[in-house]
Amino acid sequence: MSAFKVEIRVMPRASLLDPQGQAVQHALHALGFEGVAAVRAGKHLVVELQAASREEAAARARAMCDRLLANPVTEDYLVAVESA
Amino acid sequence: MRRVAVVVFPGSNCDADTLDAARAAGSDAYYVWHRDTDLRQADAVILPGGFSYGDYLRSGAIARFSAVMQAVAAHARAGGAVLGICNGFQILCEAGLLPGALMRNARLKFLSRPVRVRVEATDTPFTRAYERGDELTLPIAHGDGRYVADSETAALLEAGGQVVWRYSGDNPNGSTNDIAGVCSAGRNVVGIMPHPERRNARVLGGEDGARVFFSLEARNATQHAGDMRAVDGRHLRV
Numbered sequence: 498m499s500a501f502k503v504e505i506r507v508m509p510r511a512s513l514l515d516p517q518g519q520a521v522q523h524a525l526h527a528l529g530f531e532g533v534a535a536v537r538a539g540k541h542l543v544v545e546l547q548a549a550s551r552e553e554a555a556a557r558a559r560a561m562c563d564r565l566l567a568n569p570v571t572e573d574y575l576v577a578v579e580s581a
Numbered sequence: 582m583r584r585v586a587v588v589v590f591p592g593s594n595c596d597a598d599t600l601d602a603a604r605a606a607g608s609d610a611y612y613v614w615h616r617d618t619d620l621r622q623a624d625a626v627i628l629p630g631g632f633s634y635g636d637y638l639r640s641g642a643i644a645r646f647s648a649v650m651q652a653v654a655a656h657a658r659a660g661g662a663v664l665g666i667c668n669g670f671q672i673l674c675e676a677g678l679l680p681g682a683l684m685r686n687a688r689l690k691f692l693s694r695p696v697r698v699r700v701e702a703t704d705t706p707f708t709r710a711y712e713r714g715d716e717l718t719l720p721i722a723h724g725d726g727r728y729v730a731d732s733e734t735a736a737l738l739e740a741g742g743q744v745v746w747r748y749s750g751d752n753p754n755g756s757t758n759d760i761a762g763v764c765s766a767g768r769n770v771v772g773i774m775p776h777p778e779r780r781n782a783r784v785l786g787g788e789d790g791a792r793v794f795f796s797l798e799a800r801n802a803t804q805h806a807g808d809m810r811a812v813d814g815r816h817l818r819v
Contacts, residue, residue, distance in 0.1 A: 570682040
């Protein structure tokens with residue numbers, strides 16, 4: 498078993514209204530940052546776990562996303578495994 | 582008299598109001614702690630409002646894995662009546678017992694005020710004492726109240742008459758099709774964002790929510806729904 502650090506990005510599905518991202522975009526505009534076409538706000542989770550291989554670490558992280566970390570109705574996720 | 586289990590999660594804060602509202606309607610209501618696995622022969626289960634587990638990760642996402650939720654799911658599968666109010670609605674969606682999800686209000690603000698809702702379906706255990714088209718004033722108190730479902734699911738809900746309540750006039754949170762509450766395809770699992778338990782007596786500003794709880798008692802009653810006033814006086818007892 499080795500230690501892995503898994504970085505998980507959970508984002509609101511592109512087809513859904515993301516009012517947090519819109520509010521941030523408006524704030525950037527108000528601060529004078531021009532040319533900001535869109536902002537979307539999501540979550541970043543860092544999970545440290547023990548697994549036999551990189552593949553197993555990724556598979557377990559995906560299972561975590563499917564069961565708890567992401568809502569399949571409203572969110573998409575991306576899993577990236579690093580050796581700890 | 583129906584047995585009504587009110588589930589208490591860490592962070593529930595409408596449990597006492599919900600228990601009182603069910604008792605005022607004549608039910609034998611009692612609390613069930615989230616670690617319990619026995620619903621004690623409940624006829625109906627109510628998941629109350631609040632902020633279970635601090636709304637961490639997503640509203641209802643952690644509560645849905647509480648021990649009691651397996652019993653609630655089994656009760657629902659067997660056709661038993663389940664009502665989720667506000668946070669309870671969020672938990673039922675997260676648990677997959679109701680379709681869709683509740684997301685952050687479109688204008689981001691936490692909203693705590695009365696809204697107008699219309700009763701769209703009366704063939705559920707919690708609306709049978711209403712008439713279709715009844716306009717109600719009920720309080721909302723939510724930050725994550727925007728009901729969303731993909732277009733296919735929303736079309737199925739509309740076609741199946743599963744939209745139980747709809748915001749009338751102003752839609753406070755930007756929900757799909759002005760939806761305020763839905764039921765399962767089997768019609769026994771029901772979720773609502775507004776709080777009927779906070780509007781069940783004149784002293785609370787109105788009684789528009791009382792019939793949600795009277796509906797349970799009316800389940801096997803032969804009387805017409807319009808005769809509810811006779812029972813209605815009960816919750817004025819002090």
